[in-house]
Amino acid sequence: xxxxxxxxxxxxxxxxxxxxxxxxxxxxxxxxxxxxxxxxxxxxxxxxxxxxxxxxxxxxxxxxxxxxxxxxxxxxxxxxxxxxxxxxxxxxxxxxxxxxxxxxxxxxxxxxxxxxxxxxxxxxxxxxxxxxxxxxxxxxxxxxxxxxxxxxxxxxxxxxxxxxxxxxxxxxxxxxxxxxxxxxxxxxxxxxxxxxxxxxxxxxxxxxxxxxxxxxxxxxxxxxxxxxxxxxxxxxxxxxxxxxxxxxxxxxxxxxxxxxxxxxxxxxxxxxxxxxxxxxxxxxxxxxxxxxxxxxxxxxxxxxxxxxxxxxxxxxxxxxxxxxxxxxxxxxxxxxxxxxxxxxxxxxxxxxxxxxxxxxxxxxxxxxxxxxxxxxxxxxxxxxxxxxxxxxxxxxxxxxxxxxxxxxxxxxxxxxxxxxxxxxxxxxxxxxxxxxxxxxxxxxxxxxxxxxxxxxxxxxxxxxxxxxxxxxxxxxxxxxxxxxxxxxxxxxxxxxxxxxxxxxxxxxxxxxxxxxxxxxxxxxxxxxxxxxxxxxxxxxxxxxxxxxxxxxxxxxxxxxxxxxxxxxxxxxxxxxxxxxxxxxxxxxxxxxxxxxxxxxxxxxxxxxxxxxxxxxxxxxxxxxxxxxxxxxxxxxxxxxxxxxxxxxxxxxxxxxxxxxxxxxxxxxxxxxxxxxxxxxxxxxxxxxxxxxxxxxxxxxxxxxxxxxxxxxxxxxxxxxxxxxxxxxxxxxxxxxxxxxxxxxxxxxxxxxxxxxxxxxxxxxxxxxxxxxxxxxxxxxxxxx
Numbered sequence: 147x148x149x150x151x152x153x154x155x156x157x158x159x160x161x162x163x164x165x166x167x168x169x170x171x172x173x174x175x176x177x178x179x180x181x182x183x184x185x186x187x188x189x190x191x192x193x194x195x196x197x198x199x200x201x202x203x204x205x206x207x208x209x210x211x212x213x214x215x216x217x218x219x220x221x222x223x224x225x226x227x228x229x230x231x232x233x234x235x236x237x238x239x240x241x242x243x244x245x246x247x248x249x250x251x252x253x254x255x256x257x258x259x260x261x262x263x264x265x266x267x268x269x270x271x272x273x274x275x276x277x278x279x280x281x282x283x284x285x286x287x288x289x290x291x292x293x294x295x296x297x298x299x300x301x302x303x304x305x306x307x308x309x310x311x312x313x314x315x316x317x318x319x320x321x322x323x324x325x326x327x328x329x330x331x332x333x334x335x336x337x338x339x340x341x342x343x344x345x346x347x348x349x350x351x352x353x354x355x356x357x358x359x360x361x362x363x364x365x366x367x368x369x370x371x372x373x374x375x376x377x378x379x380x381x382x383x384x385x386x387x388x389x390x391x392x393x394x395x396x397x398x399x400x401x402x403x404x405x406x407x408x409x410x411x412x413x414x415x416x417x418x419x420x421x422x423x424x425x426x427x428x429x430x431x432x433x434x435x436x437x438x439x440x441x442x443x444x445x446x447x448x449x450x451x452x453x454x455x456x457x458x459x460x461x462x463x464x465x466x467x468x469x470x471x472x473x474x475x476x477x478x479x480x481x482x483x484x485x486x487x488x489x490x491x492x493x494x495x496x497x498x499x500x501x502x503x504x505x506x507x508x509x510x511x512x513x514x515x516x517x518x519x520x521x522x523x524x525x526x527x528x529x530x531x532x533x534x535x536x537x538x539x540x541x542x543x544x545x546x547x548x549x550x551x552x553x554x555x556x557x558x559x560x561x562x563x564x565x566x567x568x569x570x571x572x573x574x575x576x577x578x579x580x581x582x583x584x585x586x587x588x589x590x591x592x593x594x595x596x597x598x599x600x601x602x603x604x605x606x607x608x609x610x611x612x613x614x615x616x617x618x619x620x621x622x623x624x625x626x627x628x629x630x631x632x633x634x635x636x637x638x639x640x641x642x643x644x645x646x647x648x649x650x651x652x653x654x655x656x657x658x659x660x661x662x663x664x665x666x667x668x669x670x671x672x673x674x675x676x677x678x679x680x681x682x683x684x685x686x687x688x689x690x691x692x693x694x695x696x697x698x699x700x701x702x703x704x705x706x707x708x709x710x711x712x713x714x715x716x717x718x719x720x721x722x723x724x725x726x727x728x729x730x731x732x733x734x735x736x737x738x739x740x741x742x743x744x745x746x747x748x749x750x751x752x753x754x755x756x757x758x759x760x761x762x763x764x765x766x767x768x769x770x771x772x773x774x775x776x777x778x779x780x781x782x783x784x785x786x787x788x789x790x791x792x793x794x795x796x797x798x799x800x801x802x803x804x805x806x807x808x809x810x811x812x813x814x815x816x817x818x819x820x821x822x823x824x825x826x827x828x829x830x831x832x833x834x835x836x837x838x839x840x841x842x843x844x845x846x847x848x849x850x851x852x853x854x855x856x857x858x859x860x861x862x863x864x865x866x867x868x869x870x871x872x873x874x875x876x877x878x879x880x881x882x883x884x885x886x887x888x889x890x891x892x893x894x895x896x897x898x899x900x901x902x903x904x905x906x907x908x909x910x911x912x913x914x915x916x917x918x919x920x921x922x923x924x925x926x927x928x929x930x
Contacts, residue, residue, distance in 0.1 A: 147179050147500050148231035149488070152248060154185040154205055157240025158327045158350070161204045166237040166463035168200045168900060169470075172537065173480040174235075174488065178500035182231050184224070187789070190242060191218035194227060198909040201917060203901045206786045206839045213789040225255045232497055234259040235488065236460060241322060244459045245271040258495035260488055262436040262459045270434045270457035274321045274355045277455070283433060285426065286451045290357040292321065295346045304335045304342075307356055315359040318342055320351035331359060360445040360453060365413055367427045368461060368472040369440050370483070370598060373490055377431035378597045379424035380472040381590040384413030409568045411475055412590055415446060420590075423452055430454060437494070438487045441468060465536060465900055466529075466566045474563035475587065476594040477604030480536065486598070510545035513538060513925060514624035516631060518551040518570040522726045522749075522767045523632035528570050529899040531630035535565065537918045538628075544925060549620060550574065551631060557620040562608040577612040584611070621645065626930045627652045629895060637895045638664040638721065653924045655894045659869040663892040667720050667774055669868075673889050676867055680886045681860050684879065685710055686776035688720060691769060695741055703734035712777040719770035727766050730778060732757055744769055779879050779888065784821050784848070786839055793848055799888075800848070802880045804858070805896070805904045806865040807873045807920070808927045814858035814865070815907035816843035817880070842906040849882045856885035868892060873924055875904065 153167035154160050167183065175181045185195045187209060193216050199208050212218075219227065228234055234257055236248050246268035252259045262270075270276050274292045281287040291307040293300050307313065318330040318341035328350045330341035342354045367382040387407040412420055427442050434457065441461035444454040461469040465480070473483035485502065492499045515538070517531020518524055531548065538546035548565040550558040552574040558564075560573065564580075567573040576583070595602065621627070627645055629652050635641055639661030645652045654660070663669050670683035687709055694702060706715055717740055718728040729751070731737050736756055743751050743765060751763040781801055783794040805815040821839040844854060857880055864887075865874060875896035879888040896904060898921070908915035915923070 147498075149174065149179060149181055150228050150231040150234040151181050151183045152186065152234060152236045153183065153200070153238060154187060155238040155240065155242045155248075156186075156188050156190055157238065157243060158323070159239040160188070162462055162464070163238050163243065164200060164202060164205060165465075165900065166239070166460075166467075169463045169465055169467075169480065170235055170237055170484060171197060171200055172540070174484050176502075182227075184227070185212075186238065186242070186248075187212060187218075192224040193218055197916070198906075198914060201901065201905045201909060203840050203903075203906075207841065207906070209789045210786055210791045221251075225251075225257065228252070228257050229255075232258075233488070233492060233495065236261060237463065239458075239460055239462065240327075245322060258491070258497065260491040261438050262434075262440065266435045266437070267459045270436070270440075270459055272321050272353075273319065273456065274353065276434075276457055277355075277357075280430065280433070280454065285430070286453055288358050288360060288453055288455075290355050293342050293354045293356065295352040295354075300339060300342060301335070304338050304356060308335045308338070311358060313358050316356055317359050318345070318354060318356050320345055321353035321355050322351055357455075360447065360455070362445050362447040363413070363415065364443070364445055365415075365423060366441060366443045366468050367423055368469055369427050369431045369436075369442065370473075370486065371431070371436070371438050371490055372598050373493060374599075376597070377428040377436075378594060379427040379431075380594055381412040381475050381587070382420060382423050382427075383409050383411040383468055383472060384415065385409060407568070408572060409471070411471060412587060417586075419446055419450070419452075426452055426454065430457070438490055439469075465533060466568065471563075471566045474566050476591045476598070477563075477600070477609050479562060479605075479608060510541065510543060511626065511930060512624075513544045513546045513626050513628050513930075514549055514620070515546050515628045516549045516551055516557070516620075516636075518553075518573070519631045519634055519636055520553040520555075520767060521631075521633035521636070522764050523634075524553070524570045526897055526899065527630055527632045527636070528573075530632065530897050530902075531628075532565055533900050534628055534630055534898050534921055537921050540918055541922055543922055546628070549615075550577070551636070552577075555617070557615045557617055559613040559615060561610050561612060564612055577614070580612055617644070618648075621648045621650050624650055626650070626925060626928075628925065629653055630898060632895055632897065633664070633726070637893075651928050651930045653895075653928055654872045655870050655874060659871065660894045662868065663874070663894045664721050666718065666891050667772070669892055670774075670889070672868065673864070676864075678860070678863060678867065680856070680884070681864055682886075682888050684716075684776045684779060684888050684890060685712075686774050689773050689775065691744065691771060691773055694773065695745060699738045699741065700734045703731075703737050706775050710775065710777040714778040716776045716778050718774050718776075719766050720772040720774050721770065726764050727770070729756055729763060730758065781879065782882070784819060784841070786821065791841075791845060791847070798883055799879045799881055800844075801877070801890075802844070802857070803875055803877045803903055804861045805873065805875050805907045806861055806870060807908075807923065808871060809923070812862050812865050812870065814861040815904070816910040817849075817854060817857055818842040818903040818907060819844050819848065820903070840903050840906055842903065842910050849880070853882065853885040857887065860885065860887055864889070865892075870894070872928055873904075 151167050151170055153163040171181045183195050183200055185193045193212055202208055242248055244267055246264035249264035249267050253264055274290055277287050277290055291303050315333050316338055318332055318338050320328045328345055332338045332341055338356055345351055345354050364385040365382045368380045369377050371377050385407055441458040442454050443456035446452050463469050470480050489499050515531050515535045517527045535546045535548045538544050548560045550560055550573050558577045564573055564576055627650050639657040642657040642660050667688045673683040715731045717731055729740055748765055750765055753759055753762050780797045781799045782796050785792045800819055802817040802819055804817045807813055819841040861876055875893045877890040905917045908920040
């Protein structure tokens with residue numbers, strides 16, 4: 147069977163669409179089901195793409211290549227190619243994906259597809275119209291006002307709305323935007339007008355909605371349609387966060403694990419409130435005549451009223467999204483729930499769906515995937531670990547089991563549904579109170595499974611009570627540990643020594659190389675001592691944090707600049723993660739701000755604190771003993787604008803990252819050029835799908851192939867001399883003319899999140915090495 151998968155589109159959520167499409171590819175494709183991906187660019191030009199593009203960080207990674215070398219399909223060609231497959235799965239969010247656009251295209255050409263039809267999508271998508279519709283049908287709503295782009299009465303509408311309803315805080319958002327982009331919280335009519343002007347000015351919409359900020363608790367609820375066409379609401383998720391200082395549940399909170407928001411599924415509401423949410427969600431699904439699946443967002447107000455404020459006909463499907471989290475709460479895996487909605491769509495269209503072939507042979511080797519820990523990189527570790535576990539579930543060779551290293555040092559063997567929790571802390575807390583919460587969850591689970599027509603028994607291999615272990619117990623039952631920890635004891639040689647002592651095999655380099663590379667200063671010194679041709683380290687100095695806190699900052703700043711012959715300086719902890727605490731300092735005042743943040747032990751530095759800082763900066767969980775100050779290396783400026791790659795030459799140097807993988811001998815993969823929005827790559831740009839641009843391999847117009855070969859050869863030699871085994875990732879500045887390298891750092895346990903550059907680089911090999919095969923190699927090359 148062939149399933150067409152459509153992603154991209156003109157929406158600002160097109161990066162999230164890639165994440166959703168990747169999940170469909172990972173969890174639906176099998177020997178009997180082939181996924182055929184198609185991509186729509188921002189102008190709605192259709193292209194047939196490969197799986198390789200789906201593992202990109204953002205569409206900007208390849209948009210400019212399609213513009214230059216790709217051949218868009220016209221409507222007739224696109225329809226013909228779609229008809230050569232059995233059914234279409236649209237995985238586009240926002241305009242054209244959820245407003246009925248792509249659905250109308252498919253309907254008029256008689257092409258069967260998964261999900262709601264064009265009329266349902268159109269009716270539910272416009273936030274103002276949908277709110278009016280459900281109000282007229284007797285559902286509770288909050289009042290709203292509508293501004294139109296060319297209206298001349300904006301000020302009057304806004305002022306009247308604030309005055310008549312005595313509003314002290316309001317939300318301004320596009321009428322037909324996504325659920326988290328372009329949403330503003332304001333407290334005055336003037337601020338509301340400014341927000342509306344911003345939305346209109348950026349052409350994010352031609353209609354803007356203003357509504358009172360809802361007081362109470364925010365929730366989201368997935369609805370699945372069973373084989374009889376009856377909607378079934380899954381247990382909703384409550385979002386707990388601080389809404390003060392105009393904070394909202396925005397793009398970053400939704401898509402990057404952070405302690406700024408906590409999820410509760412089922413919610414902490416009383417049972418009758420949850421039942422009312424589920425009943426109303428099911429009624430609204432029927433009211434809009436939706437099909438297969440949807441996600442509804444809403445609020446339960448202090449007086450008990452329930453307001454549904456956003457209707458998503460194509461829910462986000464990132465690996466730990468609400469869609470998969472709530473499905474797992476009723477005993478469904480990623481594969482189960484995706485197959486369930488495709489099966490219903492196939493039944494509606496009279497299409498035979500092949501029998502499942504996901505059960506693997508019984509002689510697979512056990513792999514314990516360990517993630518979490520107490521470091522500042524624990525949430526990235528969670529993303530890496532869950533991705534490794536989910537990818538290896540499809541392996542014929544290995545059988546993965548997820549384990550959490552809790553922040554208190556204990557280890558939890560995790561059931562499927564708890565592994566999808568949002569943060570390390572959430573998983574640990576849910577494990578700790580599981581016995582008490584189990585009965586309540588079981589009631590919602592049994593009811594949903596019954597109504598969905600699922601068997602009463604869940605798969606005991608995936609769904610069981612979490613089990614607490616000591617580290618020794620964990621190691622004793624783990625012939626192979628896939629170490630997905632980042633920073634701290636997981637990466638500094640401590641765990642490696644422990645595994646070696648107990649005879650457990652593990653991925654990545656051994657104790658000595660790990661201990662060296664976690665120490666950025668020692669690594670730089672070793673590189674300088676090696677005197678390898680064309681390989682150096684970024685000039686830097688090291689300072690004791692305690693002494694720096696007591697010293698005159700201005701004098702230190704002046705001395706550092708003089709020693710490094712630098713106008714400006716990069717500061718970073720000597721032994722923490724690759725994005726943690728890394729800041730570009732422009733002045734002694736910046737240094738004072740940074741030291742103040744360390745002294746206050748803040749978890750993150752808000753965006754905009756430093757010049758050119760476009761994202762929050764995660765800070766070390768413990769005050770580092772030493773800091774490194776390095777000369778800021780000015781690089782050429784690369785930008786992808788209007789689907790064209792712009793290269794402004796400044797110094798002839800660019801920042802690159804290169805994966806090194808052991809394939810009998812150490813082999814350097816194709817380099818990636820990472821394009822930062824600010825001046826230092828953020829956690830988001832490195833690990834969060836839908837943000838950050840990576841160019842893999844470097845375009846020949848930027849770095850000639852002969853220079854790329856020279857860079858790869860130098861990386862292999864460096865990795866060999868440092869003692870790397872298994873794999874690593876090396877970050878460096880490279881001369882685009884000579885291939886000379888200034889090494890920034892060597893990561894012995896690089897991130898393996900769904901959209902990390904290692905996958906892009908492996909897929910750029912000849913022949914391509916798909917993500918699951920790369921992960922299998924990382925296990926296999928350590929002798930297992």
